[in-house]
Amino acid sequence: MLSEFSLIDRFFARRAAANRSSAAEGIPLGIGDDCALLTPRAGEMLAISTDMLVEGRHFFADIDPEALGHKALAVNLSDLAAMGAQPLAFMLAFSLPKADEAWLAGFSEGLFALAERYGCELIGGDTTGGPLNLCITVFGSVPPQTALRRDAAQPGDDIWISGTLGDARAGLGVQRGEWTANANDAAMFRHALERPEPRIALGLALRGIAHAALDLSDGLAGDLLHILERSSMRASVDVDAVPRSAALRRLAPDIQQRCTLAGGDDYELCFTAPSAARAAVQAAAQKASVPVTRIGTIAALASPADRPAIAWRNAAGAPLTVTLQGFDHFHAE
Amino acid sequence: MLSEFSLIDRFFARRAAANRSSAAEGIPLGIGDDCALLTPRAGEMLAISTDMLVEGRHFFADIDPEALGHKALAVNLSDLAAMGAQPLAFMLAFSLPKADEAWLAGFSEGLFALAERYGCELIGGDTTGGPLNLCITVFGSVPPQTALRRDAAQPGDDIWISGTLGDARAGLGVQRGEWTANANDAAMFRHALERPEPRIALGLALRGIAHAALDLSDGLAGDLLHILERSSMRASVDVDAVPRSAALRRLAPDIQQRCTLAGGDDYELCFTAPSAARAAVQAAAQKASVPVTRIGTIAALASPADRPAIAWRNAAGAPLTVTLQGFDHFHAE
Incomplete structure (x- = not known):
């Protein structure tokens, strides 16, 4: 879960927690436990999609981290759009070569600016060292007959x-x-x-x-x-x-x-x-x-x-x- | 989604499809669309967890791929266990340096052997080239008061x-x-x-x-x-x-x-x-x-x-x- 580094807490967990009051409907438990808990809207289903973005393949190493934060979530939200689903929440897993404060500040800003615009709450994830890799799983709600x-x-x-x-x-x-x-x-x-x-x-x-x-x-x-x-x-x-x-x-x-x-x-x-x-x-x-x-x-x-x-x-x-x-x-x- | 390479279809999508009849309760739509569709059991919530595993950090490069397939899912199922949740489904995203048939055969065997033992259906994911990285997001069902x-x-x-x-x-x-x-x-x-x-x-x-x-x-x-x-x-x-x-x-x-x-x-x-x-x-x-x-x-x-x-x-x-x-x-x- 998102607790391995204080920088992660600072740039991700705190902002997610600050957003909870406005977006917590259907999300009884967010970041900080073994699992997040989520329910679709009454009578609806959860629409779920995962995309993994790798440096050099999906983006260039010199991409503005704020743009990357935007795009990493945008491509996942796009899958919800294609299903006719209303965004609810997302999980963020990433590996980073090092915990670069300026990079994390820009990346998280781009990510949350888009997430907040669509009322999509960060509910958990994972962080680790390694070659730059971003994996987002996004959750939306959709009525069974209109997906x-x-x-x-x-x-x-x-x-x-x-x-x-x-x-x-x-x-x-x-x-x-x-x-x-x-x-x-x-x-x-x-x-x-x-x-x-x-x-x-x-x-x-x-x-x-x-x-x-x-x-x-x-x-x-x-x-x-x-x-x-x-x-x-x-x-x-x-x-x-x-x-x-x-x-x-x-x-x-x-x-x-x-x-x-x-x-x-x-x-x-x-x-x-x-x-x-x-x-x-x-x-x-x-x-x-x-x-x-x-x-x-x-x-x-x-x-x-x-x-x-x-x-x-x-x-x-x-x-x-x-x-x-x-x-x-x-x-x- | 899991459709980029025929090897992926062969080792993952087909086996997931073959498992559908036994595990499809609560999963109206699995692999092959923009999103999977999932519902928790009646009156229950979805418990969700993500873990990312990186070569050299979470496992050695020479690990038996079957053991890696087992472990990648096991560490996620362990988060469901810790929540008291019943496994339902999982998404698999991974980047691989190359589509190595023997490696994929072993990895998928270890993964599905465990998934099938717990009735946990593969419902989608993403695959791409890149340094070896495995990101699994797992879904379980749990009654609200007993999580x-x-x-x-x-x-x-x-x-x-x-x-x-x-x-x-x-x-x-x-x-x-x-x-x-x-x-x-x-x-x-x-x-x-x-x-x-x-x-x-x-x-x-x-x-x-x-x-x-x-x-x-x-x-x-x-x-x-x-x-x-x-x-x-x-x-x-x-x-x-x-x-x-x-x-x-x-x-x-x-x-x-x-x-x-x-x-x-x-x-x-x-x-x-x-x-x-x-x-x-x-x-x-x-x-x-x-x-x-x-x-x-x-x-x-x-x-x-x-x-x-x-x-x-x-x-x-x-x-x-x-x-x-x-x-x-x-x-x-």
Whole structure:
């Protein structure tokens, strides 16, 4: 548990304790015992997700620790958003080469600023020496019938995307020297890479409206396929409709396509909903203050031998051959 | 989630899926979505704990991967035992330098053999490349009024220990060359170090009988102090009563004391219970097939200025000065 070093107490346990009065509903016991105790809201279930972030693979060694604190929790909250779950609490385990006070101050600030914004309480964890590794497990509450699962896409569903895709990958490319951008665009890309905003409000607003959903962490091409495989469906996607920022549209077309379709680290929601629900989807997006864009359609498999797959086309409806790998974080492209 | 590599699917997701029919009560959704979905038993709470294990700090690089799979889950289940919680499920996140098939086969075998014995289902996780790091988050179910918390010790309570203490630390000392033992004793010590058995049955049997409890991971001297601090109590402990194996008693007396009081990695339960409950404690221990030993007594603080502390004495009641640090895993002794 989080008691091995006084610095840990100072930067994590005390702040968590200070937050308890406002967030303690459903959390009878937080940091300091062998286990935390947690209950979902009455009649609801706990939605649980874990992500592990490793230096050099998920972030660069020189990342601002405050940005890292934000991102480590944001990518986990994004999984709750994709489930339509309300954040409740999280556990934080990490290994650190040394207990660096300035680093811990920045990291904990970024972490708690996001946690407090979503009423998500730190309820325990573990700390140890070792190569830098961050493992967060996040807990949310969701009613049984409205959880947004990957296996719920239906024939005829529209496919929707929140926000814009590809900016984080564009930022990674600028950092790596794969391409260049003007200073403003580069700053925006970097913000997208380091400061993703979990789409919690949108996930909640889509309860009872969307059929299937997931968050885009590994790139649209690979992630949408997860919905298709779990739902045993096919998809047709208009690549020209995939939403791009003005900054991304200033990069070369092949880079735009690579960033939007296989970029990864977007943490936008990809979801399906019946075409009769278009007005309801737009109302949910407005309520959550996040733009959403319709990019394609779900179809049933043509035969038992047919495989889940994405048919890519352009705005004119002409088929395109797109061969892209999902984003295996920093390494496998 | 656990889908990045086919080896992961093969060694973890498939076996977890094969176990689902027997263990799916309370787990509407396991591996394969953005989140797992989990509910505690009706009227109960979820008990949650996370432990992170790092190579070189919590285990040696040459550890048998099957033993490591066992231990990584065992230390987490031990936290559930210390809470009196019934295991339900766990999440597994790990980083590995490379996807080594033989290593994954051994590790997953040790992990699942223990998980299946306790009906604890793998419901998700994360895998990535990186220095070897294992992070398990475990979930159990416990009724609100019978959770065995650290803050519930009462004046006059007996202090009890399950099993014997010090064998794991003795095994570490043999491996490090700090002392020697005969081959049989060395094998027993090594087994204690690598194959701790979580005291789940005892934790469940102590519901409604024990007041406070924790599991001994960092050594009796440091861990008992956690109960005292959380409960605002003092303790008197008879060091001669602390249970030792026959093998440990063959080591020098100062080594025995160091191993039993500050050894760590024991994963036995330390708990308090009213003296009127001695027969009930023994009956619970018999039901769980684990010996328990009474080693001391809880007392109220003498004044508001008094601090939680342990008064060590010998079997004759003479006070002893024992200066020991809790076990900071492999490094800080």
